[in-house]
Amino acid sequence: MFDIISIGSATRDVFIKPEGSKSLDTKDFTTGQALCLGLGSKNKISKLVFASGGGGTNAAATFAKQGLKTACIGTIGEDLNGQDILNELNSIGIETGYFQKHGDDHTAYSTILVSESGERTILSYKGEGQHLDVNQIPFDKLETKWLFLDSLGGHYDLLEKAVSWAVENNIKLATNPGGGELAHGLEKLKPLLKHFSIVSMNQEEAAGLTGVDYKNEEEVFKFMDGIVDGIFIMTKGPIGSVVSDGKNIYRAGVPESPIVERTGAGDAFSAGFISEYVRSGDIIKAVQFATANASSVVAQYGSKAGILKKGDWGPWPVVKVEQTQLG
Secondary structure (H helix, E strand, O other): OEEEEEEOOOEEEEEEEEOOOEEEEOOOOOOOEEEEOOOOOOOOEEEEEEEEEOHHHHHHHHHHHOOOOEEEEOEEEOOHHHHHHHHHHHHOOOEOOOOEEEOOOOOOEEEEEEOOOOOEEEEEEOHHHHOOOHHHOOHHHOOEEEEEEOOOOOOHHHHHHHHHHHHHOOOEEEEOOOHHHHOOOHHHHHHHHOOOOEEEEEHHHHHHHHOOOOOOHHHHHHHHHOOOOOEEEEEOHHHOEEEEOOOEEEEEOOOOOOOOOOOOHHHHHHHHHHHHHHHHOOHHHHHHHHHHHHHHHOOOOOOOOOOOOOOOOOOOOOOOEEEEEOO
């Protein structure tokens, strides 16, 4: 019996910090900024880091390091990158026997260009990450208390099957859905989301799904509380987080910490929250640990190097959580 099973993406990541790059303000991109290098130039790399990534494996790493008996399910290619991912997960005690392997494409791969500010631009090759097959997941053989669903490559059939199986077997559900899942829209997701004990999204995702201006937090939470019977988390990047249990809203900022690069911060927060909530059932403690976990991750390269181990919060202070009644 597992404490939690994580289903989601698995990637091989390479982090590159190029010398001579510049961030330019421009209206040509939706973010309003561009990371630029001279066209035709040859630039030195000041930092090069290889690591595993993907929300499914990132979350599993936090669960395992927090002492939860954890399995991870994803899909990889029959290549060295895929084997490296499995080796890393196995080294921290994660069961990987349910991973799917295919030889017709490469393991998903991301090249992450890191600016001087720690912000990053990601070049993502989905590869085998697109081919997670619901029919190859042996649901009838799985035993777990919790099921966590991350990015499923947009496979609605897998999302639907996983939720149905969990409900039928009295397994608690948590999710940090990927863009492919959110793209199905509110009407298709609504009957599934009501079964989740914990749902986590960033501010932009929540606004996009609900159609409510992201600045109007209370309306976003009222909307989502009408859909999700459990806890709804909205992360706000370097600003902090807001959480609702349908009765109260919990707000927290982030401690001052060095920012090396931000990849995996959202995964670290959602998985950190789930880990502490599974352990204690205390939302305030869950927000505090999630914040510390995310703060630790952004202080190092890669989405797993900074993940906190059970009983060790590192140097991060316990953040103040403001609790108010939902109006």
